[in-house]
Amino acid sequence: MTRQTGEPRAMGTVRLSELKAALRGGTRLLILTHDNPDPDALASAYALMRLVETFDGMSARIGFGGFVGRAENRTMVRELGLPITPTRMVSFEDVDHIALVDTQPGSANNSLPEDREAAIVIDHHPLRDQTRLAPFHDVRAECGATCTILTRYLQAAGIALEGMLATALFYGIQSETQDLGREATEDDIEASLALYPGADRALISRIRYPDLPTAYFRSLHRSLERTRTRGPVVISYLGFLDYPDLVAELADFYLRLRGSLWSFCIGQFQDDVLISIRTSLPDAAAGDLLHRVVGADGSAGGHGMMAGARIPVGELSAEDTRLKSEELVNRFIKELGVEDEAGGGLLDPPVSEGGS
Template sequence: MANRFQILLNVLKKQNKVYIQPHNIPDPDALASSFALGLLLERFGIPSKIIYGDSIEKVNSKRMVDMFNIKIECIEEGFSIEKDDFIIFIDAQRGNSNLTDLQAKRVGVIDHHDKMTKAKYEYEDIRTEMGACSSMVTGYYQEMGVEPSLEAATALVYGIMTDTDNLTRYNNNADAEMFYWLYKYADFTMIKNLRMNEIGKADIYAYAKALQNIEIYGNIGFIHIEDCNDSLLGTISDMVYTIEGVAIVVSYAKREDGIKFSIRSGLGGVKANNLVQYILNHQGVGGGHGEMAGGFIRKSEMQFLENKELNTYVRYRVLSYLEKENSL
């Protein structure tokens, strides 16, 4: 098997500037993999800068930035790149609704989601069987025989834990192997601190509202929340997923800019990424994995809802899909 990181190094030789860009509103896996990748590139003489769009919302993500002293810059109005600059998308791809695309000509991608478009990349490492990008970057360290710093190892362990739900999601031995390889380098006191800071005080009110709005139909949990941010919507989906008897969760939030969806599925015959695509019905964009997926319909694409009630529409699409898949 080719050394993936060496291929990346060959691509990046003599670059003017290298940027590492996770998806907007980066979560712990996106932050950890970006941070550790930057440190590894630096060991081989390639400086880089981590950039991101929108904001950092999750309490644990903010805590990671402080704890590991992650140097990261928000893409604001007026931010620009030169034509020879190189951007590495990590935990994101062109076509993602939650990626601020700077339209760079030279780009690479490191991701564990299905390929969303026919975009061409100078470097491409897309492995849908992996549960976390942190596992993929850990593999780069292994390939190069490099021991990660305590900070890099700890961040990567936490990234794997959060994106695989403590190694219970995706059922891939490679994630577990990367986790246990990192174990001896990581500081679990720091990880414990991160796990004690995963929910903000302001989030409690959104949780209360979500609990009031839950509707359970058989083994499906539906949650409609008004104006909820991306991070919190996913966290609420995870919470509802733990309710006894619930195997599928469909959470959605209608906001000023459109409708955001968060899907969870514990049924082998119902893939969350396929379900969200069916709900979207060729409107907006969506993707993810068999157990976890998300989607977004922009306000400009919502004309089809003019004479429909949102809750009725979502339930109709979900139940139609499950009947089609004989999963009801």
């Protein structure tokens, strides 16, 4: 299966003129990522901004809800100088069109105002019904990263894959797919190959291995003490989170425990209980599973091997919040059908064979 390098394979059609047409009747585009954006969302937004700015008379800016908390992501924003603005500082009246990247309308994880519609939706999560109403949508659940889809659009528009753009997109794909090992397909590999020559490798290294604040190690310590195993499941109660995406970061980390197939991290940030789950089982439908676990208590979404959820607990007392978290963990265990075998703390001394 040889192919000329640099010749994009037919991977769904890039509909550049349709995307352009969706912006008719306005000149000011706001690109929204999902809340607490990760590298895939940030780089996708930046790529769409660069693309749209090549259209006659168009200007674009990037907005996000929540926080950029994870040290790697903060370093990415700073080192690449990504022009992002918190949505609380965006006046939506000054915006003609809104685009969503790495998220979709009606999904609870973005800050699209209820009275506004998205003109453009580009994402790799399962297609939602509401997204079909958007004038332009390109949703490819078969892609491991939204950055992969955006890379195709830049190529189709003849935009050079170099500098900050290539660096951001390359890192976005690697971060989202754990270096092409998680949910990555041939499309993600090809996009990575196209981006790699133009990416700033020294910069990527700085983003990947940033300085970490003392508070990070304190959170890690606390969570290690509160982490339990139940068969192949690692469960970590993180308590109050320093930043929202710490649940996702540590869910990745705990999945590395030898013998584990699932990790489940739960913690509280402001008025929400946040959950992040990971599995090493391909096609495990983690998003659907977490959706069933959370039910009417909140919102959940995700893909095959990773998912997240948010449960509002602003009305609950501290004790009721604790009980709710416990209940969510139990529902997860039940949903997985894990036998109630003896579990233990991660830091407990190993059980000695044959007694002492």
